[in-house]
Amino acid sequence: MSTPSRQPQGDVWKLSKLGCAGSRFALSRRSIDGPREARQSESKTAHRLLSGVMNYSDPSIVASTDAPFLSLNGVRKTYPGVVALDGFSIEVRPGEVIGLVGENGAGKSTLMKILGGVTRPDTGTIIVDGAAHDGLTVEASIGSGIAFVHQELNLFENLDVAANIFFGREPLRAGPLKLVDRARLRALAAPLLKRVGANFSADTPVSALSLAQQQMVEIAKALSIKARLVILDEPTSSLPIAETDKLLGVIKALKADGISVIFISHRLHEVERVADRVVVLRDGMLAGTLPKSAINHDQMVKLMIGRMLKEREKAAESARPPGSVALSVKAIRTAAYPDRPVDLDVRHGEILGLAGLVGSGRTELARVLFGIDKSFGGSFQLDGKDLVLGSAADAVANGIFLVPEDRKLTGILLDLSIAQNISLPNLPAHSRRSLVSASAEAATAEKQKTDLGIRAPSVQTRTGTLSGGNQQKVVLAKWLAMKPKVMILDEPTRGIDIGAKAEIYGLMRALADAGVAVLMISSDMEEVIGVSDRIAVMHEGQISGILDKERFSQENVLLLAVGKQPK
Amino acid sequence: MSKKDLGLLILILAVGAVVAIINPRFLLPINLANTSNLIGLFGILSIGQAFVIITGGIELSVGSVVALLGVLFIDFIATRGMAWPVALPLILVLGGIIGLAHGWLITRLKLQPFVVTLCGLLIYRGVARFYTADGTAGFAFGQNFPELEFLTAGRSWGVPNSFIALIVIAVVMWVVLHRSVFGRYLYAIGKNEEAAKYSGIRTGRIVMAAYVICGVLTALSAIYFAMYTRSISPASHGQFYELYAIAAAVLGGFSLRGGEGSLIGVLLGTVLLQELQNLVNLLGIPSSLNFAVMGGVILIGVLVDQQWGVFRARRRMLEATRKGVAGAAAE
Numbered sequence: 048m049s050t051p052s053r054q055p056q057g058d059v060w061k062l063s064k065l066g067c068a069g070s071r072f073a074l075s076r077r078s079i080d081g082p083r084e085a086r087q088s089e090s091k092t093a094h095r096l097l098s099g100v101m102n103y104s105d106p107s108i109v110a111s112t113d114a115p116f117l118s119l120n121g122v123r124k125t126y127p128g129v130v131a132l133d134g135f136s137i138e139v140r141p142g143e144v145i146g147l148v149g150e151n152g153a154g155k156s157t158l159m160k161i162l163g164g165v166t167r168p169d170t171g172t173i174i175v176d177g178a179a180h181d182g183l184t185v186e187a188s189i190g191s192g193i194a195f196v197h198q199e200l201n202l203f204e205n206l207d208v209a210a211n212i213f214f215g216r217e218p219l220r221a222g223p224l225k226l227v228d229r230a231r232l233r234a235l236a237a238p239l240l241k242r243v244g245a246n247f248s249a250d251t252p253v254s255a256l257s258l259a260q261q262q263m264v265e266i267a268k269a270l271s272i273k274a275r276l277v278i279l280d281e282p283t284s285s286l287p288i289a290e291t292d293k294l295l296g297v298i299k300a301l302k303a304d305g306i307s308v309i310f311i312s313h314r315l316h317e318v319e320r321v322a323d324r325v326v327v328l329r330d331g332m333l334a335g336t337l338p339k340s341a342i343n344h345d346q347m348v349k350l351m352i353g354r355m356l357k358e359r360e361k362a363a364e365s366a367r368p369p370g371s372v373a374l375s376v377k378a379i380r381t382a383a384y385p386d387r388p389v390d391l392d393v394r395h396g397e398i399l400g401l402a403g404l405v406g407s408g409r410t411e412l413a414r415v416l417f418g419i420d421k422s423f424g425g426s427f428q429l430d431g432k433d434l435v436l437g438s439a440a441d442a443v444a445n446g447i448f449l450v451p452e453d454r455k456l457t458g459i460l461l462d463l464s465i466a467q468n469i470s471l472p473n474l475p476a477h478s479r480r481s482l483v484s485a486s487a488e489a490a491t492a493e494k495q496k497t498d499l500g501i502r503a504p505s506v507q508t509r510t511g512t513l514s515g516g517n518q519q520k521v522v523l524a525k526w527l528a529m530k531p532k533v534m535i536l537d538e539p540t541r542g543i544d545i546g547a548k549a550e551i552y553g554l555m556r557a558l559a560d561a562g563v564a565v566l567m568i569s570s571d572m573e574e575v576i577g578v579s580d581r582i583a584v585m586h587e588g589q590i591s592g593i594l595d596k597e598r599f600s601q602e603n604v605l606l607l608a609v610g611k612q613p614k
Numbered sequence: 615m616s617k618k619d620l621g622l623l624i625l626i627l628a629v630g631a632v633v634a635i636i637n638p639r640f641l642l643p644i645n646l647a648n649t650s651n652l653i654g655l656f657g658i659l660s661i662g663q664a665f666v667i668i669t670g671g672i673e674l675s676v677g678s679v680v681a682l683l684g685v686l687f688i689d690f691i692a693t694r695g696m697a698w699p700v701a702l703p704l705i706l707v708l709g710g711i712i713g714l715a716h717g718w719l720i721t722r723l724k725l726q727p728f729v730v731t732l733c734g735l736l737i738y739r740g741v742a743r744f745y746t747a748d749g750t751a752g753f754a755f756g757q758n759f760p761e762l763e764f765l766t767a768g769r770s771w772g773v774p775n776s777f778i779a780l781i782v783i784a785v786v787m788w789v790v791l792h793r794s795v796f797g798r799y800l801y802a803i804g805k806n807e808e809a810a811k812y813s814g815i816r817t818g819r820i821v822m823a824a825y826v827i828c829g830v831l832t833a834l835s836a837i838y839f840a841m842y843t844r845s846i847s848p849a850s851h852g853q854f855y856e857l858y859a860i861a862a863a864v865l866g867g868f869s870l871r872g873g874e875g876s877l878i879g880v881l882l883g884t885v886l887l888q889e890l891q892n893l894v895n896l897l898g899i900p901s902s903l904n905f906a907v908m909g910g911v912i913l914i915g916v917l918v919d920q921q922w923g924v925f926r927a928r929r930r931m932l933e934a935t936r937k938g939v940a941g942a943a944a945e
Contacts, residue, residue, distance in 0.1 A: 443814030
């Protein structure tokens with residue numbers, strides 16, 4: 048819940064106390080109530096001071112800096128019981144890359160909805176390209192050149208790239224049949240793809256593209272509608288490092304074309320790399336604006352949650368040396384790479400990080416270890432005893448649990464209550480004579496809710512209404528309520544806010560300290576290196592190497608991930 | 615009883631009242647007994663269908679199974695001289711085997727429920743007709759099975775025993791569906807089978823069990839239907855019964871996507887359907903319009919339910935927004 052009565056002056060004070068250069072300019076723009084011209088000229092000066100990298104030798108860009116493409120003034124939006132945005136203001140200039148960060152629930156999604164015309168603000172004005180609106184419609188948003196690239200891609204996998212870019216706007220051949228002019232379609236798509244630096248042709252089927260390439264298609268689509276502001280919503284959350292670099296390159300190319308970008312991400316080091324200015328949202332309010340020179344990880348985190356994160360460091364400190372081998376697999380093969388046998392040992396009391404590029408077979412390996420998929424040959428041993436996994440039920444019965452990658456699809460049942468989700472894998476223990484005992488369910492859930500700090504009105508709350516971080520805690524809770532021996536976590540912190548992330552790191556470490564073997568799959572390099580005791584790296588279906596703590600480095604992980612030897 | 619069920623009950627009572635006012639014969643004991651007998655017969659197979667629908671599946675072969683097993687049952691006891699206490703469980707087992715086969719094809723061989731049971735619909739109908747060489751299966755003159763006839767077509771204190779059987783089955787199945795571990799698994803699978811699997815539930819077995827339950831209940835109702843009609847022409851007996859069952863479930867608030875619906879709902883759905891049939895007869899509506907009336911009422915019912923949901927959501931939203939604005943103004 049937000050505290051709507053808080054004054055923005057408080058943030059000015061906080062920022063100036065941090066002593067970051069230029070931040071007072073950023074905020075004074077908002078708080079000065081003087082004549083409009085004075086305000087504008089000052090904001091111009093401020094902008095010049097702030098955007099260190101802008102190319103002033105290009106006259107078109109200098110001219111365009113005078114008028115922001117988009118500005119929001121005092122936008123407020125309330126939902127039942129929640130103030131989602133509270134007097135938020137922002138200006139986006141042509142060719143400017145704005146990093147937008149904030150915890151989940153800080154108001155980012157609401158802001159996106161307002162910009163996309165999906166919802167109208169209660170009060171405040173939106174000025175797009177000089178025209179003032181009380182609220183946008185979807186058509187107005189598209190018409191004025193605002194384009195979105197969402198975290199979940201909206202491409203038709205069965206169509207090719209060109210057909211996706213121009214879907215619904217295909218060039219037609221003359222004649223009454225209105226057939227699609229395929230040649231022209233490709234000819235139109237090719238230059239767009241070139242602009243985003245794509246290394247694939249317009250007739251490639253989308254299903255054959257990697258995630259980053261699919262995002263390029265989305266951006267090309269945005270360019271095709273002559274977008275002047277591209278909003279990227281968590282574009283890198285599912286991308287491995289190498290692909291992320293490509294995407295950040297595309298953002299720079301957009302910027303060079305004078306297109307503005309709003310880059311929303313939980314991955315702060317990426318924001319650090321591309322943003323000209325970082326806008327931090329907290330509780331629906333502007334927590335602060337960081338100019339280029341003041342953008343760094345710690346500042347952003349400070350503004351986002353107002354305190355420093357020690358949890359990741361804490362998670363990295365293991366309290367005990369790793370114990371005996373818990374789960375050992377020999378020569379198991381997954382359906383994705385049936386010709387690549389995998390050997391892997393996970394020890395009691397350790398967090399084993401499993402890194403690798405997307406598509407390297409990590410999730411498939413996790414599915415086999417959890418019994419969802421069958422292994423093609425190979426053997427499993429749990430605590431030295433042979434193990435046969437015919438289904439996930441077998442894995443669960445043996446204390447091997449999986450927190451899957453896709454929380455909403457496979458992790459929890461959104462329609463069930465928290466208590467029902469937590470008891471589901473262990474329902475017979477919550478029943479008497481095959482009849483479910485609601486009181487036993489509630490008791491288990493209450494304990495987990497307290498232990499994990501699940502924020503919800505009650506354990507009877509529908510899980511679908513919770514935030515991502517709290518949903519993830521419910522997934523963890525259902526396994527923690529049983530006795531885990533091996534805990535596999537597939538991208539456990541994807542798309543959840545930084546506060547909840549820290550809590551999940553703490554939980555993983557607590558599990559390891561209690562002797563559980565923890566296997567954590569992650570594409571977040573900082574996370575893998577920060578949290579793991581050992582790192583196994585996968586490359587094309589095989590473990591290409593295992594790094595001990597002394598050899599942890601981004602470079603080594605990356606080298607192994609592309610199949611080369613580490614230093 | 616949920617609000618939805620309550621609404622359905624009120625609708626049933628309202629329709630009943632209107633029919634009774636127009637034609638007082640509606641309330642005659644003989645009419646009520648006949649209608650409740652039909653409710654019993656259709657209710658049993660509708661409950662079976664409900665178990666399949668809750669998993670997100672569908673069972674289209676119900677009508678053909680009623681014909682095939684009905685023919686077999688009459689043949690066993692009337693022609694082959696099998697004792698009915700032997701024939702009855704045998705038919706139930708056969709129904710269970712049919713359900714098991716469907717469940718196996720759907721869960722192990724990953725065929726779509728619609729396809730599997732559509733093939734079943736065609737196959738069992740064909741087999742039933744072949745079995746009797748398209749003749750009518752029935753009892754010889756003077757052939758009597760007093761105990762069996764009492765249990766199936768008889769009455770106790772004026773109430774048809776088929777209706778009493780339905781009530782007993784409904785109570786048992788209510789506990790199974792709404793209170794048991796198995797029932798919880800069914801709902802979980804219906805809502806999200808993948809997530810249920812990732813929670814360590816053996817989803818294949820549970821879904822198969824749902825089809826077996828459906829098969830057994832269908833077999834039981836096949837026996838009741840056989841004893842009610844006493845002669846079966848396999849070309850038409852039981853035709854469209856699967857649709858009655860599906861309609862009852864949908865009227866009762868089941869979603870064909872699975873994971874939604876209550877036992878009371880499907881019971882009330884059956885009652886409403888039979889009431890409508892009765893209405894057509896009593897109000898002198900041409901019986902050829904029978905299906906049209908049913909279809910229309912189901913459509914209206916589903917529409918009202920859906921629109922009511924939309925309306926309520928909008929009203930909740932408006933109220934909350936007003937509160938929010940008022941709160942903002944008060945600051």
